[in-house]
Every structure is written in C-alpha cells, then in structure tokens.
Amino acid sequence: MSELVNRLANLTAIRDRDALDMALVSAISDLLQPETCAIYRVVGEVGNEHWLTSAQLAQGQLTPTFDAAWSSLDLLPNLNDHPLRQKSVETQTVQHSEGEPSVAVFPIATGVEGASVLEVRTAGQMSSDSLRLVTGVLRLYLNFLSLLDYGERDSLTELLNRKTFDTAFLKASNEQRLAAEVPLGERRATETSGSYWLVMIDIDHFKKVNDNYGHLIGDEVLLLLARLMRTHFRFHDQLYRFGGEEFVVLMRCNGEAEAFNVLERLRVTTEAHRFPQVGTITISVGFSEVMAGDTPSGAFERADQAVYYAKGHGRNQVCSYAALIAQGELAQHAENIGDMELF
Known part of the structure; x- marks a missing residue:
C-alpha cells in the first residue's frame, strides 16, 4: 500500500504533461510488472488517423520511450491497424484480447488533446484487483490532467x-x-x-x-x-x-x-x-x-x-x-x- 501511495504522490507532483504520461506507465509497470505498458494517442485528421506513442515501457527498460513530437504522420501505425485500441476509443470501454499474452486497453478521454488509450500487456489474464487498480490510477491521472488544463489553457478558446x-x-x-x-x-x-x-x-x-x-x-x-x-x-x-x-x-x-x-x-x-x-x-x-x-x-x-x-x-x-x-x-x-x- 505504501508503494502505491508513493507512486500516486509522485504523479501529482508533476507539472509537465509529457512527464505525467511517462510517470503513469512507470507507476503501473512497477505495480503490476506487465510485459509492456504504453499510452497511445490518436493523431491526424478524420479518415487519416494514426497512433502516436506518448510513453511506452517494457520489462527490462529503465526509462519510457516515446515518438518524437514531430514524427511523420504517414509513418505512424494506422488507426485500424490496432482494432482493440480503436474499439476502446469508440466505445469508451475497457477492451481485452483473448489468448496469450493478454492485452487490456483502457480508454483515456483527454478532452482538448483528443483520444488516447492505455495498453497493458501481461503474460496471463489481468486479475479483477489489477483491473481495479489500473482504473483507479487512471481516474487520478485524468483528474490531475484536468487541473493542468485548467491552469494551462485559455478559458474561452481552450488553446x-x-x-x-x-x-x-x-x-x-x-x-x-x-x-x-x-x-x-x-x-x-x-x-x-x-x-x-x-x-x-x-x-x-x-x-x-x-x-x-x-x-x-x-x-x-x-x-x-x-x-x-x-x-x-x-x-x-x-x-x-x-x-x-x-x-x-x-x-x-x-x-x-x-x-x-x-x-x-x-x-x-x-x-x-x-x-x-x-x-x-x-x-x-x-x-x-x-x-x-x-x-x-x-x-x-x-x-x-x-x-x-x-x-x-x-x-x-x-x-x-x-x-x-x-x-x-x-x-x-x-x-x-x-x-x-x-x-
């Protein structure tokens, strides 16, 4: 429990959106020890949407990796290349794969910045306790993200x-x-x-x-x-x-x-x-x-x-x-x- 509290405290101390994404995948990776944990963001115009990696951490990695902010859109994976992520965004529900490894995709509704998902890959099916843990941490992440938006965005235009x-x-x-x-x-x-x-x-x-x-x-x-x-x-x-x-x-x-x-x-x-x-x-x-x-x-x-x-x-x-x-x-x-x- 103390480790969880420390991780949550570290999340709320961050004032940078990119650093917050990296802290989220690091926290979940430390708590659940999954094969990979990543945040993917939908970018591009309607009909030409792609997945941008905001933060990704695999077992054995010390720090998360991410796609450069100026990544070429056409070289990123297409939206429909990952149907589980796509369905999670469209339905705003948690999606699970069948078989091994197990993949759980959690929707992240980030408002102004567009849709994102948190994807967790584990060797076996995630337990109900693990699912509740990820959902709870995500709620805290989204609440804190809304506070960042409140302080960083113009109230009229949302720029x-x-x-x-x-x-x-x-x-x-x-x-x-x-x-x-x-x-x-x-x-x-x-x-x-x-x-x-x-x-x-x-x-x-x-x-x-x-x-x-x-x-x-x-x-x-x-x-x-x-x-x-x-x-x-x-x-x-x-x-x-x-x-x-x-x-x-x-x-x-x-x-x-x-x-x-x-x-x-x-x-x-x-x-x-x-x-x-x-x-x-x-x-x-x-x-x-x-x-x-x-x-x-x-x-x-x-x-x-x-x-x-x-x-x-x-x-x-x-x-x-x-x-x-x-x-x-x-x-x-x-x-x-x-x-x-x-x-």
Whole structure:
C-alpha cells in the first residue's frame, strides 16, 4: 500500500504533461510488472488517423520511450491497424484480447488533446484487483490532467495560454538541438527533418468588431478562429492565445517556404470563412525561425516585427522576418529586445 501511495504522490507532483504520461506507465509497470505498458494517442485528421506513442515501457527498460513530437504522420501505425485500441476509443470501454499474452486497453478521454488509450500487456489474464487498480490510477491521472488544463489553457478558446509558452519554447529548442546532433543514419524512421518556427497571428481591425457588435460577438470571433486554427494546423503544432486578438503558434516545418504555405492557407481559409453577424474578418501573420541558442523573447520580437510590418502595409498578409530582412524592408539588429514583457 505504501508503494502505491508513493507512486500516486509522485504523479501529482508533476507539472509537465509529457512527464505525467511517462510517470503513469512507470507507476503501473512497477505495480503490476506487465510485459509492456504504453499510452497511445490518436493523431491526424478524420479518415487519416494514426497512433502516436506518448510513453511506452517494457520489462527490462529503465526509462519510457516515446515518438518524437514531430514524427511523420504517414509513418505512424494506422488507426485500424490496432482494432482493440480503436474499439476502446469508440466505445469508451475497457477492451481485452483473448489468448496469450493478454492485452487490456483502457480508454483515456483527454478532452482538448483528443483520444488516447492505455495498453497493458501481461503474460496471463489481468486479475479483477489489477483491473481495479489500473482504473483507479487512471481516474487520478485524468483528474490531475484536468487541473493542468485548467491552469494551462485559455478559458474561452481552450488553446494554450501564454504562461506555458516559455517552457514549451525552451523544450522545443532543446529537442531541435539534440535532434541535429544525431547522425543522419542513426535517426529513427518516424522522425522527420525540419526546424521550429514561431508565428504571431493578429486579427485585423478587431477593435471595430467589439465596438460595432459588442464583446460577446467579439468572443465568438475569437472562439471560431481558434477552431479554424485547430483544424488547420498539424497535431504536433502548439497553439496559444496570448490575450485579446493575438494568437501564437510554435510549429515545425521543413524550411521557410513550407512554413509560409501553411500560414498562407490559414489566411485564405480565414478570409473565406463567414463569421455570424460579423461576416468576413482577415488576419495579419508574422513568423520567424527559432535559432540555435534562441530565447523566447528574441524569437517573439522577430515575429512581432514581421506581423507589425504586415499590419502597417495593408494587413491580410503573411510576412516572414527573414524575407523582410533579405528584401531590406527591415533592419536586423544585434539584439532584438521588444517592449512586450511575456512573463
């Protein structure tokens, strides 16, 4: 009992979602000694869904493994390749396999992040006590996950809020640096090349929306734009609302041209969308590549300069900081220190 209490206490001390997943599989592995214990997340658009490994621990392993956040979607297992997991997600019930080894799949309804499952493989059928133990630990995990969401997400749009940005930026920057240090021939097949890009998205003339239609309609515009962003960006892109009409994206792309095309499609989609009562809105977008040794404030300042240029030169456009520098439209400074305090 004391070991269980200690494991549960360790879970509730974690403030990082990825670390929480790894702690969950580690706790269940230590308590039940299964062959494998893993969390799999459904990613991708409807009709092209795949399984991403959030955390996996097998007997003999010291630490859990996981798929890189920027894994290539098409190289991940298809949703229907694992019917037991699929049925667990669809029915939101625990599913069991027949034969040996035994597989038990537990649904994890994680709300904003989409569906996930916990899969436990054991040499024999899990006992009723073990099933109740896993179910109880999962309930605690989900309750704590909801508390993390409450503190880390904007209450209106359910996008990530600004207080989580700094940690995510530094984590992404470190992942990018470590990936670049691995020789090309040793990289995992599910990983793809590319680098991180910081994006600022600002709604054009949003003050007029609030002035003409009221703040309730303004909030509806923000909510609908957030939904457009969710359907437009990929599963590993991180979407933030920084307050007011300002949105930020931390995404991974293979070069400036690909980043521009992704953002231009969002701009076109937004302009074509009909917002109730308001009609049409447009967005101005600025973006910059995250550099080696970058700081959040430095990258943010470059993207901010690009979006400021877009708003000052006609709005409703996507501007790259690097392209503006190359064209002589902006002057590059040794230190890009903005007036905006992020934290």
